[in-house]
Amino acid sequence: MSEISLAPTPPALPTEIPVRGRAALTRRQRRRRPSVLIIIAAVWIGAWAILAVIANWIPLANPSHHVGHSRVGPFHSWSHPLGTDALGRDELSRLIFGARQSLAVSVIAAAIAMSVGAIVGLLSAYIRNFMDVAVGTFTDAILAFPPLVFLLAVAATIGPSSTTVTGGLAIVSMPAFIRLSRANALRFVNREFVQANRLMGAGPLRIVFKEILPNILAPIAAYAVVLMAFLIVAASSLSYLGLGVPPPAPSWGAMIADGQPDLVQHPGLVFVPAVVLFITVYALNVLGDAARQRFDVRESAL
Amino acid sequence: MVRNALLGMIIKRLGRLVVLMFLVTLATTWMLNLVPGSPAVILAGPSATPSVIAAINKKYGFNESVLVQYWHWLSRVFHGDLGRSYQTQQTVTQALSQRVPVSLELTIMAGLIALIIAVPTALYTGYRAGSFADRVVDGVTSSFISIPGFLAGILLAYLLAVKVHVFPAIGWQSLSKNPARNFRTAVLPVVSLSLPLIAIFQRVLRADVIATLQQDYILLARSKGLPTWKILFRHALKPSSFSLLTIAGVAIGGLIGNAVIIEQVYSLPGLGSLLVSSILSKDLVMVQAVIAIIALVYLVLNLLVDIAYTALDPRVAAQ
Amino acid sequence: MSAAETYQQAPDTILSVEDLVLEFPVRDGKRVRAVSGVSFAIHEGETLGLVGESGCGKSSLARAIVQLYRPTSGSVVFEGVDLTRLNGKELKQARRQLQMIFQDPISSLNPRKRVIELVRDPLRIWGIGSPSEQLDRSRQRLGEVGIDADESGSRRPHQFSGGQCQRISIARALMLEPRLLICDEPVSALDVSVQAQVLNLLEDLKRRHGMALLFIAHDLAVVKNISDRVAVMYLGRLCEIASSESLYREPAHPYTVGLLQAIPVPDPSARQPFEGRKVRGELPSPLDPPSGCRFHTRCPFAQPRCSSDTPELREIAPGHFVACHFPLTGVHANGAA
Ligand SMILES: Nc1ncnc2c1ncn2[C@@H]1O[C@H](COP(=O)(O)OP(=O)(O)OP(=O)(O)O)[C@@H](O)[C@H]1O
Ligand code: SF4
Ligand SMILES: [Mg+2]
Numbered sequence: 001m002s003e004i005s006l007a008p009t010p011p012a013l014p015t016e017i018p019v020r021g022r023a024a025l026t027r028r029q030r031r032r033r034p035s036v037l038i039i040i041a042a043v044w045i046g047a048w049a050i051l052a053v054i055a056n057w058i059p060l061a062n063p064s065h066h067v068g069h070s071r072v073g074p075f076h077s078w079s080h081p082l083g084t085d086a087l088g089r090d091e092l093s094r095l096i097f098g099a100r101q102s103l104a105v106s107v108i109a110a111a112i113a114m115s116v117g118a119i120v121g122l123l124s125a126y127i128r129n130f131m132d133v134a135v136g137t138f139t140d141a142i143l144a145f146p147p148l149v150f151l152l153a154v155a156a157t158i159g160p161s162s163t164t165v166t167g168g169l170a171i172v173s174m175p176a177f178i179r180l181s182r183a184n185a186l187r188f189v190n191r192e193f194v195q196a197n198r199l200m201g202a203g204p205l206r207i208v209f210k211e212i213l214p215n216i217l218a219p220i221a222a223y224a225v226v227l228m229a230f231l232i233v234a235a236s237s238l239s240y241l242g243l244g245v246p247p248p249a250p251s252w253g254a255m256i257a258d259g260q261p262d263l264v265q266h267p268g269l270v271f272v273p274a275v276v277l278f279i280t281v282y283a284l285n286v287l288g289d290a291a292r293q294r295f296d297v298r299e300s301a302l
Numbered sequence: 303m304v305r306n307a308l309l310g311m312i313i314k315r316l317g318r319l320v321v322l323m324f325l326v327t328l329a330t331t332w333m334l335n336l337v338p339g340s341p342a343v344i345l346a347g348p349s350a351t352p353s354v355i356a357a358i359n360k361k362y363g364f365n366e367s368v369l370v371q372y373w374h375w376l377s378r379v380f381h382g383d384l385g386r387s388y389q390t391q392q393t394v395t396q397a398l399s400q401r402v403p404v405s406l407e408l409t410i411m412a413g414l415i416a417l418i419i420a421v422p423t424a425l426y427t428g429y430r431a432g433s434f435a436d437r438v439v440d441g442v443t444s445s446f447i448s449i450p451g452f453l454a455g456i457l458l459a460y461l462l463a464v465k466v467h468v469f470p471a472i473g474w475q476s477l478s479k480n481p482a483r484n485f486r487t488a489v490l491p492v493v494s495l496s497l498p499l500i501a502i503f504q505r506v507l508r509a510d511v512i513a514t515l516q517q518d519y520i521l522l523a524r525s526k527g528l529p530t531w532k533i534l535f536r537h538a539l540k541p542s543s544f545s546l547l548t549i550a551g552v553a554i555g556g557l558i559g560n561a562v563i564i565e566q567v568y569s570l571p572g573l574g575s576l577l578v579s580s581i582l583s584k585d586l587v588m589v590q591a592v593i594a595i596i597a598l599v600y601l602v603l604n605l606l607v608d609i610a611y612t613a614l615d616p617r618v619a620a621q
Numbered sequence: 622m623s624a625a626e627t628y629q630q631a632p633d634t635i636l637s638v639e640d641l642v643l644e645f646p647v648r649d650g651k652r653v654r655a656v657s658g659v660s661f662a663i664h665e666g667e668t669l670g671l672v673g674e675s676g677c678g679k680s681s682l683a684r685a686i687v688q689l690y691r692p693t694s695g696s697v698v699f700e701g702v703d704l705t706r707l708n709g710k711e712l713k714q715a716r717r718q719l720q721m722i723f724q725d726p727i728s729s730l731n732p733r734k735r736v737i738e739l740v741r742d743p744l745r746i747w748g749i750g751s752p753s754e755q756l757d758r759s760r761q762r763l764g765e766v767g768i769d770a771d772e773s774g775s776r777r778p779h780q781f782s783g784g785q786c787q788r789i790s791i792a793r794a795l796m797l798e799p800r801l802l803i804c805d806e807p808v809s810a811l812d813v814s815v816q817a818q819v820l821n822l823l824e825d826l827k828r829r830h831g832m833a834l835l836f837i838a839h840d841l842a843v844v845k846n847i848s849d850r851v852a853v854m855y856l857g858r859l860c861e862i863a864s865s866e867s868l869y870r871e872p873a874h875p876y877t878v879g880l881l882q883a884i885p886v887p888d889p890s891a892r893q894p895f896e897g898r899k900v901r902g903e904l905p906s907p908l909d910p911p912s913g914c915r916f917h918t919r920c921p922f923a924q925p926r927c928s929s930d931t932p933e934l935r936e937i938a939p940g941h942f943v944a945c946h947f948p949l950t951g952v953h954a955n956g957a958a
Contacts, residue, residue, distance in 0.1 A: 140318070141325045144597050148559030149577070153593055156581035157333040192723040193731045195689050196790070199721055200743045200797065201713040214733040233450045237563055240452045241578055253452075260456060264464055274453050282448035 038290050041283035048280065052100035094250035095273060101251045105162060106231035109169035114224050116170075117177025122216070124178065125185035126208050135182075139175035147172040151234060155243040162245045165238055169231050180223055184216035219292075226288030229281050236277055252277045308612055315608060319601050326597045327590070331372040334586045375590070385587040387580075394591045397576060402595070405572035409561050411492045413554075416499035424504045425534040428511025428542075443501035451560040455494040455567035462490060491568045495560055502553050503546060510542035517541075547611045551604040558596060635801055635833050636686070636719075637662040641695035643678075643685040653907050655681035657857035658695070660934070663801065668827065668834040670844030670865070672880065673854035676904055679837045680724065682854070683805045686835075687721050688712060699801070717747070720799040724806045726786035730778040736763070736789055737774035743796040762792040766822060784815035788822065795826065802827075803835045808843065820847060841880050845869060850940075853877045856915045857907055859934060863941040873937055873948035875920045914946065922947055 051058075124135040142150065154168035188194060189212065197211055238244035239253025247254060252273045259269030350358075359365050363374055378385065384394035427436040449457075463470060470487055514520065515538055523533050562574030569575070573592055580588035643656040655678040663669050673679055684690045686697050688704050697704045702715045723729045730739055740759040744750060750758065760770035766788040768774075778786055787807055794802055804823065808816040824847050827834055838844045844851055845865065852862040853876060861874040872878045902919050905911055911918050917927040924947065932944045 137325075140322055141329065143555075144322045144326050144601055145593070146555040146558040146596065146600055148562055149593065149596050152562065152577060152581060153330065153333060153589070156584075156589055157336050192725055192729040195684075196721070196723065196729055196793070197731075197742070197746075198689065199687055199716060199719075200793075201717060201746045202742075203713075206746070211731055215731070229448070237450060237452060241563065241566060243578070243581065256453070256456065263456070263460055267460065270456060270460075274456070278445075278449055278453060281450065282444065285444060285448050 037286055041286040044279060044283045045287065048099045049103060051096050052103045055096050055100050058096075091255075091269070091272060094255055095252070095276060098250040098252045098255060098273070099276075101162070101245055101249060102232055102235050105166050105169065105235050105245070106228055109166045109173060109231055110224050110227055112166075112170035113173035113177050113227070114220060117174045118181040118213070118216070118220050120174075121178040121181025121183075122185045122208055122212060125182045126189055126204065126212070135178060139178050142171060142175050145172075148234065148237065151238055152241075152243060155238065160238070160243045160246050162249075165235060165244055169234060172234075173227055173231065176223070176227070177220060181216055181220055184219055185212050188212045188215050222288070222291035222294070225284065225291045229284035229288060232277070232281055232284065308609070311612055312605075312609060315605050319605055322601060323594075323598060327376070327594050328372050330590050330593050331375060332368050334590055335368050335371070384591045387585055387588050390585075394588055397588065398573075398591065398595060401571060401573045401576045404570060405561055405565070405574060407488065408491055408495060408564070408570070408572060409557050411488065412495035412499060412557060412561075415492060416496040416503055419496070420500045420503035420507065421539070423500075424507035425511055425539065427504070428508040428538075429515065429530065429534060431508070431512050439504065443504050446497040446501035449497065451494060451498070451563045452567050454497050455491065455564050458490050458494050459567070487570075491564045491570060494564050494567070495557065498560065499553055499557060502549060502556075506545045506549050507542060510545045511538055514538045514542045544611070544614065547607055547614070551607045554603050554607075555600060558600060633665045634662050635665050635700060636835075637698045638686060639696045639698070641682070641685055641697065642693045643681050643690055644693045645681075647908070651908065654857055654910070655907060656685055656692075657910075659854075659857075659859055660695075661852055661859060661862055663833050663835060665800075666827075666831050666833055667849045668836055668847055670841075670848030670851040671835060671837045671854060672841050672844055672851060673839065674880075674904055675839055676907070677854050678857045678907070679839070679854060680805050681857075683721060683803050683835070683837060687716060687719055687803065689721075717797055718800040719803070720794040720797060720801075721803040721805065722787070722790050722794050722807045724809060726783045726790060726807075726810055727778065729790045730786055732778055735775050735777060736768070736781075737770055739778070739789060740793045740796060743793060747797065758796070759792075762795055763789070765795075765826065766792045768792070782815075784811050784819060787811065787819055791819075791823065791826070795830065798830065799832055801833045801835065803837070805837045806839065807836075809839065816843070823847070840883060841869070841877075853880065856904065856910055858915060859944065860916065861941075861943045861945075862934070863938075867938065867941050871938075871941075871950075873941065873943040873950060874916075874945050875922050875949065876916050878949060879919075914944075922949070 120135055124131050145153070150172050151165070151168045154164055154171075158164045194207055194211055197207055202211070235244060236251065236253030236256070239251040240257045242254075242257065244253055245251050255273040256270050256277070259266070259273070262269050363371055366374070375385070382395070384398070386393050387397060390397075423439055427433075427439050430436055511534075520533060520537055523537050528536075561572065562577060564570070565572040565574040566578055573596065577589065577592045577596075579585075580592065637660075639660045641656055641659045642654065644652040644654050647653050657678075659682060661669070671679055671682070681690065685692045686704075688697070688707075692705055695705070699715065699719055704712065704715055707715055730736075734742075737756065737759055740763055741755050744755040744758065749755070760774065763770040763774065768785060768788055773781075778789070781789065787810075791807075807823070808819050811819060820843070823834070823836075834847075836844055836848060841851070841853075848865045850862060850864050851868045853860045853868075853874060855876050860876050861868065861872070863873075868877065869881070872881055905915070905918055911928070913926075913928040913930055914920070914923070914932050917923040920927065926946055930946065932946050934942045934944045936942050937948050937950065
């Protein structure tokens with residue numbers, strides 16, 4: 001699992017990547033990224049996370065308000081270091097509030113998908129029978145849509161809003177967590193320590209949450225990091241299509257879409273948010289790979 | 303024995319496909335009923351009189367329960383009638399017949415190009431794992447994977463259409479009308495679509511090639527003095543293709559999603575842009591049909607992948 | 622049959638198993654009978670050894686007794702309560718003093734937990750004592766099995782050897798002060814030198830806590846010293862039960878004899894009586910067990926009758942039960958030699 005990273009494709013992956021031949025890979029053949037890159041990635045993500053959290057307290061222009069001339073290029077004025085967009089709104093402010101939007105949507109969606117998916121997968125592994133069938137049908141039905149198409153359908157029916165986007169992203173991400181958690185839990189449900197616990201009088205809830213869950217948390221959390229990259233891309237794609245968080249709230253995808261008509265004269269309007277988005281996704285992929293690799297090593301050492 | 307297992311598996315999967323299609327279309331009908339605002343009002347416009355609205359409701363059956371509506375839709379579909387767009391009055395079948403070829407051409411070309419580039423690259427980097435070239439390729443595929451589809455589209459359009467006028471920035475010429483011009487309009491979208499696929503295919507195949515190359519029969523072939531390229535293509539490729547097939551289904555899902563966006567970037571008249579425009583104009587009949595078609599194509603492709611996987615590896619069928 | 626009845630009536634009986642059957646569903650709707658009509662009893666404070674080759678159904682029997690696998694039929698009466706009829710809360714209550722130690726020491730312990738927590742778990746589940754009392758008792762128990770809680774209580778299982786893990790499992794099983802402890806091959810996975818230590822520990826603890834033991838092993842050598850009585854199992858059935866003394870001195874079932882011969886003996890002349898009567902071949906599949914006496918495909922003394930009639934357990938000497946049409950009493954044995 002560790003040497004393959006497929007981040008921004010649909011999130012059905014980790015359980016489907018065959019393990020075949022993995023053990024045969026030597027250290028040299030495994031992709032080992034320099035730790036400097038991992039540190040840079042962590043710093044980049046951390047910085048944006050902090051900016052997103054404290055955005056309200058830093059002296060930024062209102063991201064949705066006209067603050068000056070339109071389409072001022074970057075680095076022309078101290079008050080608007082990244083310039084202004086077609087409607088005269090401050091680009092830096094929009095970028096930071098856009099980060100707040102994207103990160104909030106992705107983190108919340110990942111958290112929902114992870115907690116619900118982990119629990120459902122766990123119960124499905126522990127209870128089997130009818131639970132397994134129901135859960136299998138549910139995941140199959142969601143996986144019958146390409147994720148983006150599902151998100152479009154949700155946006156179409158309930159109308160685009162940050163809640164719909166977050167909910168939609170959580171639902172498309174859920175099957176992967178369910179499968180991952182189920183597959184991992186299946187390795188534990190018949191272990192002797194689970195049987196010993198039953199004999200000691202532990203009830204099903206205690207066994208599922210106190211005995212099995214801690215054992216499957218590491219791979220699930222590692223996958224959540226990988227998933228973040230997909231979520232950021234999906235959220236910005238929806239915004240780009242005009243089906244994400246509705247305007248005037250800033251988002252990276254919408255900034256890029258807004259700048260596109262001026263691409264020839266003012267490429268900065270597209271390229272500044274584009275570069276930030278790209279580096280963010282790249283950094284999340286680097287961190288996701290590292291997380292998975294790390295977890296793999298620990299698991300084999302146990 | 304093996305053949306029976308394969309047949310049994312195909313029948314089982316076909317059954318599941320049918321069940322899933324029912325579920326998916328029923329779910330879409332149900333979801334479309336959740337759309338805020340009455341579809342009759344959307345159709346007739348805000349100034350329509352109540353009697354007009356009542357007539358529209360009656361004509362399209364908007365007042366019926368979801369199950370009844372679904373039943374009507376389903377029975378029409380079985381008569382080959384997918385309905386008529388609320389907006390353009392064009393039949394849905396007609397619209398689909400114009401749009402599907404464009405999307406098919408894009409996605410098939412993107413898939414082929416991705417394979418043509420990824421397979422040799424993966425064989426080489428798997429063979430020379432850890433080398434400088436391997437690391438360069440890793441860096442490149444990491445970027446391919448990290449660049450959102452719409453960004454890749456915009457970037458390519460900027461470089462090759464705006465800066466250097468090699469290809470048109472937007473627009474489409476159909477293949478049947480003018481193949482040469484079709485090619486020029488298709489290049490940028492197809493390349494944008496293939497970037498993430500190249501990365502996925504290369505990574506998955508590379509990992510398997512490394513494992514395959516350590517098998518005894520490869521060592522034997524090598525000791526016989528066969529040239530490297532021959533060993534790689536003749537002996538290492540096929541046994542290394544399982545994982546590629548496994549992730550193909552997922553990759554196709556990503557490809558279809560990306561195609562929706564890329565069609566939007568380049569203003570191409572495909573299924574994706576039809577979906578987005580019908581969603582924006584609340585053309586629900588169209589939305590439902592497009593989603594059903596996409597789900598059907600996606601499920602069928604996944605079924606084909608599964609069959610190929612089983613045919614290549616009988617042990618899967620036995621499980 | 623009759624044997625089990627008389628045992629059950631005895632006032633000091635702690636566990637009586639009667640006609641226990643356990644089947645597993647397998648592919649194509651078939652079923653494997655891993656345990657096929659087993660009856661025996663265990664008395665207060667007694668150690669019963671259960672021996673049979675790998676795959677004969679020992680673990681299945683153990684798990685069916687404690688209801689980890691629900692038996693297909695038969696009864697398991699523990700302290701006067703038939704466990705097979707219980708569910709949920711009642712079962713939890715009834716099983717409290719019936720604990721088990723598993724074959725694989727490492728996977729018996731949750732890899733994510735600290736040792737002290739593992740041992741404390743039973744008390745927490747049952748809400749026995751305050752947290753500090755729970756910790757005290759856990760430390761004390763760990764000390765009893767030779768693990769220093771102050772030094773290594775906060776380590777996790779993978780930081781211990783197999784023998785140490787088995788000690789931790791034993792400590793945990795003792796927390797609820799069981800009256801019957803089932804040990805499923807507790808030492809098979811351990812090095813020979815460590816085996817003896819763990820066996821001594823078990824015997825010591827047994828004496829101190831006055832509990833009964835069902836001790837499972839796959840060869841007679843291991844159970845010889847610690848068992849009061851020994852039962853021999855073959856392909857889901859019991860062949861012979863007797864006091865250790867009488868079983869090792871006068872084995873009556875040909876299979877028992879075969880197992881005894883597998884024990885290396887320092888003085889070759891002591892092997893005498895059954896030399897040349899080795900049990901050959903593989904254990905037949907429990908999916909399709911031989912008819913009549915299940916041992917007849919490998920039995921050196923088999924007669925035509927053996928493949929048609931199933932031998933029942935019967936008493937050939939006081940307290941010595943055998944399921945064989947032609948048990949090797951003294952005369953037979955000598956004749957055979
Ligand atoms: N969960 C199960 N499902 C199906 N068959 C099983 C299951 N558990 C055990 N069996 C079968 O039951 C038979 C007895 O197995 P069991 O584990 O009880 O043997 P054992 O005497 O404990 O062997 P060992 O000494 O190797 O532990 C075997 O044939 C085994 O294949
Ligand atoms: S009944 Fe027959 S086959 Fe079975 S053990 Fe006795 S002599 Fe051997
Ligand atoms: Mg066993």
